[in-house]
Amino acid sequence: MAPHNALRNAYISHVRHTLRSMKQQIHFVTGKGGVGKSVVAAALALKFSRSGKKVLLVELGDQSFYEDFFTLSKVGFSPIQLRPNLALALWSGESCLREYARYLIKIESLTRLFFDNAVMRAFISVAPGLSELAILGKITSGLRNHGPPLPYDCIVIDTFATGHFKALLEAPKGMSQAVQFGPMGEQSRQIDRCIRDKQASHYHIVTLPEELPIKEAAELQADIKAEFNIDAELILNKILTVPVSGQVVKEIALDKKDNLNEFAIYLQYQIQRQIEMKETAQKITTDFKCIPLIFETDPWKLIEEMAGKI
Ligand SMILES: Nc1ncnc2c1ncn2[C@@H]1O[C@H](COP(=O)(O)OP(=O)(O)OP(=O)(O)O)[C@@H](O)[C@H]1O
Ligand SMILES: [Mg+2]
Structure with missing residues (x-):
């Protein structure tokens, strides 16, 4: 191997090692239904990768x-590679619990006996917080060094909409209060510590x-601050950007004979509303970003x- 290649490889391996040895980063993306959580999560993940x-x-x-959005063949529990450095997985409460049980029991047939059982499945789906705890257990397993390896520097989660997201965050604390002793209580406390770790x-x-x-975003921001003392970042998505000056829009809006007159009035209204909404966001937190409405x-x-705008 040429000396400069050896040096380059040693440098790359050093950078990789440094990145790995840093604490794994977890990014939760949430918000009201339909606001763009999934595309923003994918863009954040791409940016980090x-x-x-x-x-x-x-x-x-x-x-x-x-799966539909990127026209992929199958997205499941095991990660699939989307791009260099970027993998994708789909996790449910049941699939996380199943993997954890397999890890503990280590005998596939016993795990199946446990899960492929109507009573057990019904219990998992109704036990309060169990599904959420299993998901957070999996998400934080790398940080806690517990369970099957999760060899990533960064995990970006396209999570639930606001209400269910709050229930997700409350699950470890709730479970640790309900089951104070034994491994379940201890695991719940560890998971809770991870999601509070700034x-x-x-x-x-x-x-x-x-x-x-x-x-709704302001309420959630305040809840996360009050409960975890963490400042959540606010992302204002689908900001309408107009490629002409405000003066041009104003002139068209005043010119009743112009074909675009009504559209210009609508644009003026939208732009004014957006200014007001940005001011509102600024009052909630200085840590906010804007993403334009992208015509693509x-x-x-x-x-x-x-990813280039976040
Ligand atoms: N900035 C943007 N520019 C253009 N299109 C966008 C933008 N943000 C989101 N979209 C589009 O808006 C739609 C809704 O986005 P997305 O599915 O990410 O929302 P969501 O919050 O995850 O929805 P759900 O609550 O149903 O999970 C998608 O078609 C997405 O491509
Ligand atoms: Mg979504």
């Missing part, structure tokens, strides 16, 4: 959004520049453009 981090993008639940856990609340979504139908181009 491009900075050299090994990233896992995770969606929660039983059904994959990205160095490791980051929260991104996506909202539209509209009154109700911003109000190709999913990867949309995500790439968005």
Whole structure:
């Protein structure tokens, strides 16, 4: 091997090692239904992967959004590679519990006996907080060094909408209060510590520049601050940007004979509303970002453009 190649490889391996040995980063992306959580999570994940981090993008639940969005063949519990440094997985409460049981019991047939049983399945689906705890257990397993390896520098989670997200965050504390002793209580406390750890856990609340979504985002921001003392980042998505000056829009809006007159009046109204909404966001936190409404139908181009704006 040429000396400069050996030096280059040694340098790359050193950088990789340094990145790995840093604390694993967890990024939770939430917000009201339909505001753009999934595309923003994918854009964040892409951005991190491009900075050299090994990233896992995770969606929660039983059904994959990205499978249709990126026209993928199958998205499941085991990560699939999307791009260099960027993998994707779909985790549900049941699949996380199943993997954990397999890890503990280590005998596949016994795990199946345990899970493929109507009573057990019914119990898992109704036991309060169990599904949420299993998901958070899996998400924080790398940080806690507990369970099957999760060899990523960064995990970006396209989580639930606001209400269910709050229930997700409350699950470990609730469980540790209900089951104070034994391994279940101890695991719950460890998971709870991870999601409160400012160095490791980051929260991104996506909202539209509209009154109700911003109000909901502000409430969640305040809840996270009160409970975890963490400042969640606010992301104002789908900001309409007009490629002509305000003066031009104003002139067209005043000119009743112009074909674009009504559209210009609408634009003026929208732009004014957005200014007000940005002011509202600024009052909630100084840590907020804006993402424009992107006119792009190709999913990867949309995500790439968005990654460049976050
Ligand atoms: N900044 C943007 N520019 C253009 N299109 C966007 C932008 N943000 C989101 N979209 C589009 O808006 C739609 C809704 O986005 P997305 O599915 O990410 O929302 P969501 O919050 O995850 O929804 P759900 O609550 O159903 O999971 C998608 O079609 C997405 O491509
Ligand atoms: Mg979504």
